Amino acid sequence: MRQALAKARRREIGGILMAEQVEAGHFRLADFTIDEVTGSAAHFVRSVEHHHRALDRFYEETASDFVRFNYLGEWHSHPNHLPIPSSTDLASMQDLVEGERDIPFAMLLIVRTAWWRRLLLSATLFQRGAPPEPIEIIDGAKGNQT
Secondary structure (H helix, E strand, O other), rough: OOHHHHHHOOOEEEEEEEEEEEEEEEEEEEEEEOOOOOOOOOOOOOOOHHEEEEEEEEHHHHHOOOOOEEEEEEEEEEEEEEEEOHHHHHHHHHHHHHOOOOOEEEEEEEEEEEEHHOOOEEEEEEEEOOEEEEOOOOOOOOEEEE
C-alpha cells in the first residue's frame, strides 16, 4: 500500500478490503485491491468492475467460505488532508450498508503517508441502522494499536 501511495503522490487512490473473521467482531485483513487509475487530487471513486473480479478471485481462493472470509469494506487515501472521513465518504458508506446489497456492515479505512513513509489512518465502522463509529486497528505484525 505504501508503494502505491508513493506512486500516486497527491492523487487519491483506494480499493476494497477483504478479511478473515478470526473471532466474532475481530477481523484480519487478508487482501486488498488498489485502483490507481480513477482518483484525482480531491476525489476517489473505485472502478466496480476491477474490484468485482478481485473479490470473485478472493472467494474462489477461500472456497467461498463467506462466514470466515468476506468483503470487509473500502479504503482510500487522503494525500492532501487529514485521513478522516469527509461528508461524502460518510454518506457513501452509509448508503452502502443501508442499500439493497445485503451488506449489514462495512469498514472505511482512510490512509495518508507522513514523514518516513509512516502511515496515518482512521477506521470507521458503518452498520445498518446505526451511526458511524471509530474502530481500533491493531498491527498484528508489531502488536501496535491505532
